[in-house]
Amino acid sequence: MKLAEPNKFSRRAFLVTAAGALQGSFLICRGALRVAKPMTRELGRTGCEVTTLGLGGQASLQWTPQGIDPERIILKAFDLGVTYFDTSNVYGPSQLNYGKALRTLHLIPGSPDYHEAKRRSIALASKTMIRHAKGTHPEVSDRTEGPRGSKAVDDLKRSLSQMFGDAQGNYPKGAYLDLFQIHNLNTMAEVEAIYVGLDNPDPKAERIGALAALRDYRDGTNRTGLNPKEEELIRHIGITGHISSPVMIECLQRDEQKVIDTMLIAINANDRLYFSHQYNAIPVAAAKGLGIIAMKVFADGAMYTKDAKWSRAPEDVVLTVGSPALPSRPLVEYALSIPGISTAIIGIGRVEEQEKACQLVQNMAAAQMRVGGLSQSDREDTERKAATVKDGKTNWFQLPLQPLGAPRAPAIAQERRGEQRIARLTWQTSYAGDRPISHYEIWRDQKKVGQVEHKPQITKAPFSHEDKLPDQASHLYKIAAVDVAGRRAETEELMITATG
Numbered sequence: 001m002k003l004a005e006p007n008k009f010s011r012r013a014f015l016v017t018a019a020g021a022l023q024g025s026f027l028i029c030r031g032a033l034r035v036a037k038p039m040t041r042e043l044g045r046t047g048c049e050v051t052t053l054g055l056g057g058q059a060s061l062q063w064t065p066q067g068i069d070p071e072r073i074i075l076k077a078f079d080l081g082v083t084y085f086d087t088s089n090v091y092g093p094s095q096l097n098y099g100k101a102l103r104t105l106h107l108i109p110g111s112p113d114y115h116e117a118k119r120r121s122i123a124l125a126s127k128t129m130i131r132h133a134k135g136t137h138p139e140v141s142d143r144t145e146g147p148r149g150s151k152a153v154d155d156l157k158r159s160l161s162q163m164f165g166d167a168q169g170n171y172p173k174g175a176y177l178d179l180f181q182i183h184n185l186n187t188m189a190e191v192e193a194i195y196v197g198l199d200n201p202d203p204k205a206e207r208i209g210a211l212a213a214l215r216d217y218r219d220g221t222n223r224t225g226l227n228p229k230e231e232e233l234i235r236h237i238g239i240t241g242h243i244s245s246p247v248m249i250e251c252l253q254r255d256e257q258k259v260i261d262t263m264l265i266a267i268n269a270n271d272r273l274y275f276s277h278q279y280n281a282i283p284v285a286a287a288k289g290l291g292i293i294a295m296k297v298f299a300d301g302a303m304y305t306k307d308a309k310w311s312r313a314p315e316d317v318v319l320t321v322g323s324p325a326l327p328s329r330p331l332v333e334y335a336l337s338i339p340g341i342s343t344a345i346i347g348i349g350r351v352e353e354q355e356k357a358c359q360l361v362q363n364m365a366a367a368q369m370r371v372g373g374l375s376q377s378d379r380e381d382t383e384r385k386a387a388t389v390k391d392g393k394t395n396w397f398q399l400p401l402q403p404l405g406a407p408r409a410p411a412i413a414q415e416r417r418g419e420q421r422i423a424r425l426t427w428q429t430s431y432a433g434d435r436p437i438s439h440y441e442i443w444r445d446q447k448k449v450g451q452v453e454h455k456p457q458i459t460k461a462p463f464s465h466e467d468k469l470p471d472q473a474s475h476l477y478k479i480a481a482v483d484v485a486g487r488r489a490e491t492e493e494l495m496i497t498a499t500g
Helices: 070-079 094-104 116-120 152-164 188-195 210-219 245-254 281-287 328-336 359-366 376-387
Strands: 025-029 032-037 040-042 049-051 053-055 084-086 123-128 132-134 177-182 234-241 260-266 291-295 341-346 408-417 420-428 437-444 447-453 463-469 475-483 488-490 494-496
Touching: 040 341, 049 053, 049 341, 053 070, 053 359, 070 094, 070 359, 084 341, 094 152, 123 152, 132 152, 132 210, 152 177, 152 210, 177 210, 177 260, 188 210, 188 245, 210 234, 234 245, 234 291, 245 260, 245 281, 260 281, 281 291, 328 341, 328 359, 328 376, 408 494, 420 437, 420 475, 437 463, 447 463
Parallel strands: 053 084, 053 341, 084 123, 123 177, 177 234, 234 260, 260 291, 291 341
Antiparallel strands: 025 032, 040 049, 408 420, 420 463, 437 447, 437 475, 475 488, 475 494
């Protein structure tokens, strides 16, 4: 099922500025730029559209400073035309705050004033940090704010209860989430855990991963035995990650059944100072047709008044709009100019009637950015400015920068086809450094004999190259990854022995 009918979901932008960077319809109010009809983008293969700015579920929705009304933030986002709303089971009162706003907006199914068309016009997304639907994994520790021993399905129902129901475990018939995500995947063991039972679900199994059970609640099936009422409670399933592009790539490559429709990932102008997501996981997700949601556009506030650490209290919430040295607009534009990004979720500290001081109004105006609408020189200028903030040490949630990696898991085999001797080389994708990968070179006995274009590797099927040999002698091969700057990273030598 889809999030919504696209023709009901979209508020189509119609004005392109002379520079071609912004798209949308605007009103000028007291010197501030306010968007009248927000731009939308398709959320990957889901078939729906979302505004390029989404409301993040943290900031004042989670750690509410004194004098701030979190419900007012949600209602203002709705009034401004935001159509993507984010929250999580581990965001404290965030889901409860959404529950208050949804009641005010008449979006509770089964209530006398329920506005179904309005409900279909927005996308509500929540998350779980539980990797299992049944049993446990010896190397994975689940995190939940629900009852001890809760599993992924319990978190799903907890979201529905807090947002649409009585917050005591009950929710009305017809309640659903447009997107439910497995949050903050950090290790390969976690990837292994969420996939348990997906290919061959068995209700008698001791362990069942989150993906198999959530698929049941998406499709209204009971293949796992964990959805006995065959409820349809979610429209789409996603994954999220801050830290490791290799982990996200592994998770995406394993999804041969196309269960995962979206990826939420950290991306900002200091991304290239770390193990880059924009040159690693993001291209893979885009090539698979996923809707990609950007987060940490302001590095969780570390680009501004907050220390470079996880937010944990109201005093961590940023209440200002940008800074003189680094305005907020270019950071939003940077994230949204990256190919594949559908929307950027940004937490809001406070909203104001004076639009120059209103984070939500200013972020919405900045988000009217088409893909590729930022010139390379403007992107580099934003990177230079962002790198001066805290000496570039803003993205504590990402792996450290690594140089271009050599092709992984290289292997060689030989065979004979008629009279022709063939050497077949295979390898898994290299990981990019601070520039994209261009291609791979095949070297035999210190001579280049082939080249393969780099493309995002969307499955576990390896890259390959066949070399026709002119003789029966032994040979030494290397495979080299080359990035767009011409830098290289080679494998160790691979040998094929002589024949005949």
